[in-house]
Amino acid sequence: MDQRDKKPEVAGKPCILCCAITGSVPTKDNNPALPVTVAEQIESSHAAVEAGASIIHAHVRDDAGRPCSDPDRFALLQDGLRRHCPGVIVQFSTGGRSGAGQARGGMLPLRPDMASLAVGSNNFPTRVYENPPELIDWLAAEMRAYEIVPEVEAFDLSHILQAIARHKAGDLFGKLYVQFVMGVKNAMPVDRDVFDTYVRLFEARAPEGNWCAAGVGAGQLTVNEWAIAAGGHTRA
Amino acid sequence: MDQRDKKPEVAGKPCILCCAITGSVPTKDNNPALPVTVAEQIESSHAAVEAGASIIHAHVRDDAGRPCSDPDRFALLQDGLRRHCPGVIVQFSTGGRSGAGQARGGMLPLRPDMASLAVGSNNFPTRVYENPPELIDWLAAEMRAYEIVPEVEAFDLSHILQAIARHKAGDLFGKLYVQFVMGVKNAMPVDRDVFDTYVRLFEARAPEGNWCAAGVGAGQLTVNEWAIAAGGHTRA
Ligand SMILES: [Zn+2]
Ligand SMILES: [Zn+2]
Numbered sequence A, B: 001m002d003q004r005d006k007k008p009e010v011a012g013k014p015c016i017l018c019c020a021i022t023g024s025v026p027t028k029d030n031n032p033a034l035p036v037t038v039a040e041q042i043e044s045s046h047a048a049v050e051a052g053a054s055i056i057h058a059h060v061r062d063d064a065g066r067p068c069s070d071p072d073r074f075a076l077l078q079d080g081l082r083r084h085c086p087g088v089i090v091q092f093s094t095g096g097r098s099g100a101g102q103a104r105g106g107m108l109p110l111r112p113d114m115a116s117l118a119v120g121s122n123n124f125p126t127r128v129y130e131n132p133p134e135l136i137d138w139l140a141a142e143m144r145a146y147e148i149v150p151e152v153e154a155f156d157l158s159h160i161l162q163a164i165a166r167h168k169a170g171d172l173f174g175k176l177y178v179q180f181v182m183g184v185k186n187a188m189p190v191d192r193d194v195f196d197t198y199v200r201l202f203e204a205r206a207p208e209g210n211w212c213a214a215g216v217g218a219g220q221l222t223v224n225e226w227a228i229a230a231g232g233h234t235r236a
């Protein structure tokens, strides 16, 4: 990106790069390099950190390679990350593709540095991404109990406002951190005007917070560039 | 409202008033004047039309006063509206508080003029408002088959974009009509900046369409005033 595209206050401000090493959707069939065993995930994280990543966003898989929420796998992964990538910020997914209900937060007693948190519901390509208010309350309370900073995954504009309101109400541990997610079919598309609106509203209403942005699928690099140029953080 | 608050192009443009005579949440305990029988609903609609309403947004109730989707009740109501309120636009709710799955569209063969349509999912005060993509596709197809104009209920920004995309793809019968819904707990709050963003994006991307806005609960009059002043339509 051209340095002249950046806002003046952006130059020199560090950008936090988050690497989602595995995700919950792809399989070895899609890409044989996808790390699915804990050993593969640790080495993949090691490489990501050497390439500049500060946060590792982690999902675990069962022996068949399917997304799961097994706390034992998360424990092994966290141990490995602490040894191979000292200082990296470990972020566990509590997303709904890896389990249902409170099972999604079963690994939180491991006290990762961060964990993803939904604060609303929306549609996914073939189904509803269900995050009932009660489950959100429970996950947020667990994160407070274990002193875990949530990364709020905002799939729509109201999710950003809900995150700000929950943070103000003392619901969310630590500093507010919201990720704008674009490009999931049936949710918010990759849209420049919407992105600018997100940034403007967030910065006006949560000046002490931080935002990052992720484009899912084909829009990944586009959103990475928008986020970096606008002075935010980003996920790959 | 002061005439000077209006945009110049708004003065003289007719505003469509929609009256939601019953809704799905309130009961006679909340307000004894709430019309819940078909006879009460017809008289309530009659009064609304005399007061200026052009659209009647209708839910039906069972004998115990609970929301239901019974096509026979909708048929009786439609007959009564045609007789007592000739020319009024009859809009049936396919909302998720009155039934589940395809039962929500069981009255569409009655060919009302309009029907409400969700195009995404979101949270409600105590649960998820579930509108899976497959159900949306089915409801939209039924509305095309019976030549019913959908009123898209947009509870979040992505719902507006989805409505525009679906209309462009030929999914939605007739002229695009989107209602911005604000004020439902855990969904989009009543928010002036968000309202302005909704109007700006909708008018830029769907100049041939129409938008209306509804504030649920305490924000009702506020959103009515915003919508009228901005040249849109509104629901009470
Ligand atoms: Zn994830
Ligand atoms: Zn290593």
Ligand SMILES: [Zn+2]
Binding pocket: B020, B023, B024, B057, B059, B093, B095
């Ligand atoms: Zn309704």
Ligand SMILES: [Zn+2]
Binding pocket: B042, B043, B046, B084
């Ligand atoms: Zn009458």
